[in-house]
Amino acid sequence: MSVGDEPPLDLLSSTAAGPAAVRGGALRAGGYLAGAALSALSAAVLFRHLGVVDTGRYGLILSLVAIVGGLSDLGLTAIGVREVTARPASEARRFLQELLGLRIVLTVVGVALVLAFSVVAGYAPVVVAGVAIAGVTLLFAGLQSALGIPLQTSLRLGALTAAELIRQLISVGLIIALVSAGGGLLAAVAVGVPAGLVALVLTAWLVRHLTSLVPRFAPAAWRALVRSVLPYSLAVLATVLYFRLAIVAVSLLASPDDLGYFNASFRVVEVLVALPGLFVGAALPIFVRAAHEDDVRLRYGVARVFDVSLVGGVWVAVVLAVAGKVAIDVIGGPSFAPAATLLAIQGVAVAAAFVGTVWGNVLLSLDRQRDILKITLSALGCGLVLTPALVAIDGARGGAIATAVVEVLLALLGAYFVHHARPGLLPPMGVVAKVALAAALACLPAVLTDLPPLVLGVIATIIYTIVVLALRAVPAEVLDVVRRRVSR
Template sequence: MNSIIVSQTIAIARNTIIQTAGKIISIALGWVILLILTNYLGAAGFGSYTIMSAYLQFFAVAADLGFVLVSAQLLAERPDDKDKVFANLLTFRLVTALVLFLAPFGIWLFPYSLLIKQGVVILTISFFVIALLQVFTGLFQKELSMGRALTGELLGRVVLLVAVSITLFAGRGLLFVVWGVVFGSLANLLLAALLARRFVKISLAWDKAIWLAIWQRSWPIALGIVFNLVYLKADTLILSLTRSEAEVGIYGATYRVFEVLITFPTMFAGLLLPILAAAWARQDLAVFRQTLQRSLDVVIYLAWPLVVGVAFTAPRLSALFGPEFRSAGTILFMVVVATSIVFVGTFLGHVIVAIGRQRSMIWAYALTACISLIGYLIFIPAYGAYGAAGMTIMAEFIMAALGYIMLGHFIGERPSLNKFGTAIVATVPMAAFLWIFSSWPLVILIFGSMIIYLIMLYWLGALTREFVVQLLIDKKI
């Protein structure tokens, strides 16, 4: 049994490394795009773009329905009928995503500039395309072929980078960038559709039984996502209505760091979902619990060094956004603290979905959303971006804590968090390195601290020699 768990852990880790390599390239492109935009548009200009995106995300979540998870689950459960299931998933997604086109009508009721309103109209197309992409992502996740999804994502990033570069060198405006986002999303969808043809026949279909199954799976996730959105995006909208576009831009730039980094736990948990769901379905509790524990340990090892690393480098990192963002170091650090909590919370949330208890967590999302909204309305008008970041930390902590407590209740045993101690010890030399050599180039500090942290994990036994050798050499797994 232990060999099964070790083999599964290594298989997950190997897939994660492959995906992480692609994700790092995508993130690198995303960082280049972000830095060009913040430096070129300035705080106010980037604030306008942030408002467009935050506004549309409310409509996107209304049409989300947790389709990546639902698609992966249904396709995994019906492998002999996957063409039919995929066709119904795609049609259902196409119909429900039409709600996005209500967004351009609502934006005219808000006291935003004409530029922001025009941008929302254009950007709606991109959000519609991204909604369709969720079905393909679920397919690739089920087929353990997320590299294909990443290929499409990379193409979309390249198209956007070209648009942003033209904006920079030709002196074009923000709306040109928005059109670049649209064409990047379209390129991503087209490539995903081409790559998906290896696994399924792409068509549209309507089957009442399958649509009912989709709805039964998706509505609890969707309701949770709606509540989740309140404490993730209401802060930006409230900030936009009470503070300047420049302050929204500063907060939006740091929040992009949050959005980029949380793709890692989402990707990792997505890989785990089929394995945990299968173990739970056959009631192999020993394999389930040990796989859960090993994976949670990995998430903890990823989350904690983020906090320590940014604590020592936040002022220099925020300065990369441009001269108007130099004061954003404290906000950036607060956002990264929230990010580290999300690492754990996202993982626990996916495990709860894997055991089919997402409906039992709706109250937790609702409670967190209510507390967050009250906090935002109190602290954002008074403290601006600092109030928004502080309440984000609080919201994520509440959600992660409730997820941890409820997961323990569902499975009869709470997973151990003792690896936090190992992670803290491993970051002590890393922190010393960042403090002593703080004047060194930022790139050296980042990679140097990563190497020191990995060495410490290895020395402490968190990364065993056998695990690393199997991961890199053993081809039979």
């Protein structure tokens, strides 16, 4: 599907929805990884140019504004996808207008509060100015996210990915130009403004026939929306807290070296755990429509997405276990070698996150936000007890183990609540044994040989792929989509 194509109006209810979601999910994940690579490239160029002091200020500015970004979203985009999919077209259009207005107000108020904090905290004037500039970038990003909801619900995920990649490419190009021209800190922060504006305008053009571009400021409607989204927002907040709890525990209870190793591993995991949200999120509109119209189709879709997520998540865990040292060498070099062990342990957390994300999206499609909140609060409570205890006993490795345990708990609780919400919705679990066997066989060369990690990663991937295909762990529908794409 090209960027400008109009999708069929009944796509979500058609047999074409599944293949479209598979293609779109793969595009979203691939686009995210490409964007992460571009960000790493631009950071390497920019940080060398700015130097230590201004690099620290640059990170501070972006971190302050990122707090506003997290608090001004807290699940609004995911809820928006569900509401737009479930509502009639006229109501969906009005809802999106109200969501646009709410995002504007939340962002402006949040940036104003962070600006005030920056002044009261005594930050340098250049930092305060940088926060104001970055706030404009955040506003553009929030509006683009809201406007992109119709692209998600119509499964035009290639168009959405293209807009985001264009933003990244513009940012990288401007940063390289800035470095060549000798620009300073504020110029570096300002790079996000034109890049974000272009992405916003492109997204607005893409959805011009799908929704209104005019925000609606309706406090009464906002109050109703906030009340309905509050459990999910609290769940997102709890997820953010428990996911970063291990870093805090390691910083307080372990050595500085352990903190450095854990942080290096965490950076890799932080990138990878976003992948299931992008891939599984592509199926959310289908789940929502099926939850309202067709239980059989919902069970079928959940089973296929679960199978693919399990296969993909365990593959990532296998690669991290046998070849995680490659990623650590790229990030920190030989001095961070102990972090490879932590990354192997946290690979279990990544695999569990792939599965847990499936259950989270299923519960969201069923309008079970309170169940999602119960799950995340349980995980947070477990993390608050388990993480400090394990870190005190085993330092950074204890923190990695705690992260893995909490993610596995999330996945198990998610499965329980899905079954409780709608009995019969859980897919058959026979694929779990098949994937476990494939993972064990893929890891054997690492146990029996001393080959370089990169070679082991390639061998493990080949073995894993052969076994999951031989055991038919990958849904035939997914293989059909891949074959059609390859044959073109």
